[in-house]
Amino acid sequence: MTTTIADIMRAAPVIPVLVIEDAAQARPLAEALVKGGLRVLEVTLRTGAAIEAIAEMKKVEGAIVGAGTVVNTDQFKQVMDADVEFIVSPGLTERLADPIIASGVPFLPGIANAGDIMRGLDLGLTHFKFFPAETSGGLKALKALAAPFYQAKFCPTGGVSLASAPEWLAFDPVLCVGGSWITPKGASVAQVETLAREAAGLRD
Numbered sequence: 001m002t003t004t005i006a007d008i009m010r011a012a013p014v015i016p017v018l019v020i021e022d023a024a025q026a027r028p029l030a031e032a033l034v035k036g037g038l039r040v041l042e043v044t045l046r047t048g049a050a051i052e053a054i055a056e057m058k059k060v061e062g063a064i065v066g067a068g069t070v071v072n073t074d075q076f077k078q079v080m081d082a083d084v085e086f087i088v089s090p091g092l093t094e095r096l097a098d099p100i101i102a103s104g105v106p107f108l109p110g111i112a113n114a115g116d117i118m119r120g121l122d123l124g125l126t127h128f129k130f131f132p133a134e135t136s137g138g139l140k141a142l143k144a145l146a147a148p149f150y151q152a153k154f155c156p157t158g159g160v161s162l163a164s165a166p167e168w169l170a171f172d173p174v175l176c177v178g179g180s181w182i183t184p185k186g187a188s189v190a191q192v193e194t195l196a197r198e199a200a201g202l203r204d
């Protein structure tokens with residue numbers, strides 16, 4: 001069983017950020033992603049189907065299923081009831097981080113500046129989602145930000161693509177990247193599997 005956010009971030013080079021409208025599609029989608037080599041799945045709480053989708057995806061052997069877009073403590077409770085294996089938030093607030101940290105569930109909060117990272121370090125966190133990665137200044141900005149925080153590790157997300165991922169992944173503090181490009185709207189499971197395989201190959 002994977003237990004730390006560091007382990008989860010190292011389990012695959014790309015974390016697909018999933019927006020699932022229909023829970024019936026969740027299981028075949030997770031099967032395609034895992035088969036393609038992407039085991040870590042972030043189901044965003046952007047749709048009403050998300051909680052049911054998490055339950056469906058957890059049935060897939062090898063999948064590590066987490067919740068994304070968790071922005072408040074009500075959602076935290078909801079995803080803990082769904083037994084998620086990790087939690088991603090676009091930002092970092094103490095109100096949300098305190099109970100998540102106390103629960104022990106692996107947590108990847110979003111940061112976009114030095115103050116965010118310092119708040120995270122104060123809470124004992126060292127692994128962060130750099131969000132929104134491209135519009136916050138891209139790799140150049142992350143390199144500048146990471147310099148004073150030698151202990152911090154990152155998962156850049158937001159505007160990352162198959163084309164830009166290798167550059168991000170070549171930067172040592174970047175353990176993985178996140179992105180929605182693996183599951184374009186209307187893609188078949190076969191197409192998703194192909195996109196997942198390409199993404200999984202980024203760290204071969």
Ligand SMILES: O=C(O)C(=O)C[C@H](O)[C@H](O)COP(=O)(O)O
Pocket residue numbers: 017044046068069070088089090131157158159160178179180181
């Ligand atoms: O939903 C959340 O909690 C987010 O933080 C946003 C997502 O991570 C990005 O929308 C993914 O970015 P794209 O790969 O550019 O689509």
